[in-house]
Amino acid sequence: MTTQAAERLDRRAREALADLLLAMADDEFVLGFWDSEWTGIAPVLEEDVAFASLAQDEIGHAQALYRLLVDLEGRGDPDEVAFGRRPEEYRHARLLDHPRTDWAFSVARRFLYDTADAARLDALVASAFEPLAGLVAKMRREETYHLLHMHAWMERLANGGDEPRSRLVHALERLWPDARCVLAGVDDAPLVAAGVLAEPLAAVEQRWLDGLAPVFERLALPFPTVAPPAGGCRGPRRSDDFLWLWGQFTMVYRSDPGATW
C-alpha cells in the first residue's frame, strides 16, 4: 500500500515526504527521550507515571513514522534509522535541542511542541499519501489527551503563585524562538503541490499561533514578538545537550549494532 501510494508522487515530492517523515519522527523521538528523564523524579508519583506514559506515546509515534519512512524508501530498518545515525543527521526541530531543565521548562516545551504538532497533524489528516493520513488519524486520537494534560499544567503553573509563574515565563521566553522551528525547515512546496500537505507550513504556523493567542492572553503569558531563527532550524549544528542525549539513547545500540534484542 505504501509503495503504491508512493508511486503516485514525483521524485521531488517523494524526497520532501521522506524528509518530512524523518523530521516528524525525530521530533517525537527526541522529545520522548527528554521527557522520559522525569521518570522517578517528577513532582508527584501520579505525574511521574503520566509524564512517562506521554513520553512513551511519543516514542511509539516515532516508531510508526520511522517504519513508514523505511517502507517509503523500500530499504533500511526503523531501529537503524532511529539509533544508527550520527548526531548531525538528525532532523528534529531546534526546540528539542534544549535539555529537560526544570519542571516548568519541560511543561512549556511540551505544550509548545504538542500544540504545534497538532496544527501539523491537522494539515496531514487528509493527506494524498494515504498511509500517512491513516497514521495521523491514530496519532491525533492520542494527542487529544496530551493536549488536555498540557493545558491543565500550563494553567496550574501560570496561576500557581510567584515561583511557578516566573519559572514558566522564563522558560517560555527562552523557548519561543526555537518553538517557531517546529513548523519550519522542511521543503513544503512539493508536498502542497502533491496534496500530501494541505497548506504551506507558514499557513500551518499561523493557524497554530492564532489558536494559542487567546490562551496566552487569558494566562497573561509572553507571546512571540521575536522572529524564528534565520537558519539551522533542523540541524545540522546541534547543542551540547543534544550530543549528550544522543550518547545516552544510542549507547546500547552502538555497543553491538545490528544485534537482535
Next chain:
Amino acid sequence: MQVFEVFRREREGGPMQHAGNLLAPDPELAAHYAREFYGRRQESVRLWIVPRAAIRDLDDPDLLQPPFDRSFKKPAGYSTEIKRKLAEARERAGEEVEQG
C-alpha cells in the same frame, strides 16, 4: 492533594468495580491520572473518579454486625433450612404412605 477512589468497567455491560485510588490536587488532574493508572493499557471502557471525601463511610458494628442469630435473614440460611424441613416432611409423608 486529596485522595480519589477510582472505579472501572472492564467491558460494556459489566459492573463498575473498585480499581484503586490515587492522589491528585483537583478533579481534573485526578481524571488524567485515573486514565494513566487504570486505562492506558485499554483495560477499561469507563472510569468513575470519586473524591474519597464524598464517600459516606459506615463501619459501626451495632449497625452491621448485630449480636443475635440473624441467619433467617440470609437467603442461604433460609434455603438450607427450608431444604432440611422439606426433607423431613418428605420422610414423614413416605412413612405414612407405606403404612397406608
